[in-house]
Amino acid sequence: MPVATRPDSGSVRGVVAGSVRQQLLFLYLGTSALDSHVLAWTFYDGAGTGTGQTGDQSEPPYPTGLAALQDGWRLISLSELRPGPVGLEYATSFHNFEFVFERMVDISAGVQVDA
């Protein structure tokens, strides 16, 4: 996955105004627990041309959602837990456990930014 290099520690200094872009990683997990396995995934790259194409990867970028956190991604959204609608309790449809992560990248320096 084409992502910018992470800083070793601390904040990135000297960020050029207007040069920060968002990268989004969607992970679909096996349960509602963040440390469960990644079953499906999607990547959108606001910092460059690395946005994924359907069917371009056979292996997930991380084994679990927790692994993404540990690699510097920030969780910004997760699916609500709701019972199935009456009459559709046994039906299957979309993925139930969508976790959306972001990281901000300074495209002028090519590094992740601590927001």
Add this chain to the structure above:
Amino acid sequence: MPELLSSLEMAEFVNTGLVRLDGVIPDEINRMAMEELTVEGAPIARRLAPGQPLSACFGEQPAFRAVLDHPRVRGVIESLVGPDPIYDHHAVHVRQPGQGAQNLHADAIIDLRAAFDIQLMYYPSEVTIEAGGTLIVPGSHFRRVNEGTIARYQNHAGQVAVVCPAGTVIALHHGIWHCGRANRTSAVRYMFKVRLEPAVRQWRLWDTSDLDDPEVQRQVEKILSTRQPWFEGAGARLEQVQRAALWRHLTGDDDFQVEYWLGRLENQAVPQLTDLLPSNGHRPA
């Protein structure tokens, strides 16, 4: 004679939503098909009127008629949708050199029927991993989604990026999630697709001579309990329930079980506990 599917092959279809015949069509027919696809004006690309018998279609396209009449292909068609199914529509799918991937989708609109259509996909030329073959998500055929509402999903564990020799035919359940992948070669990738509807009730259409064999029954239950790598843990159980319900519909065996999920729920199924709650108007006797 059509070479019908066995009960185990049929169970695999109920599990995955696809049947794959790699390289079954002879090279001579594949070459003829490529000529019919690439000829000026390509009559094969013109849509026909939906609702007519398949046997009345493609009489002027001998290569495609030969593909549909191939004993292995006919066997798959007859096993899944009967001996002379209804023509729904067809299309010539093209991935141009350098063209990006389609978004993931299920064809047509949300479809709640137990009856199913199939989509035959015929690849007259070899498809390499770079050539933009079809992406298929096995086991997605029971999911209730409407066409491109799943476009956000880029990759799934266990997805199948079709790589195949020339002359490959794949039959998909109509609900399967799929798309054309990016073509990173300098050659056009062709695929001929035709959607077929059953003209008869889909009841024991395959070779069921082995169906009452206890070992076959055991293997069928094993196949229908096999989880796809992208299934959620709890959702996998619901998928097993869908498969068991479809297998009952296809065989007429209302006692068939996968992991006993249905059997447990069918024991004293009425009333439901929610029927006894005041919010549903219940008054104690």
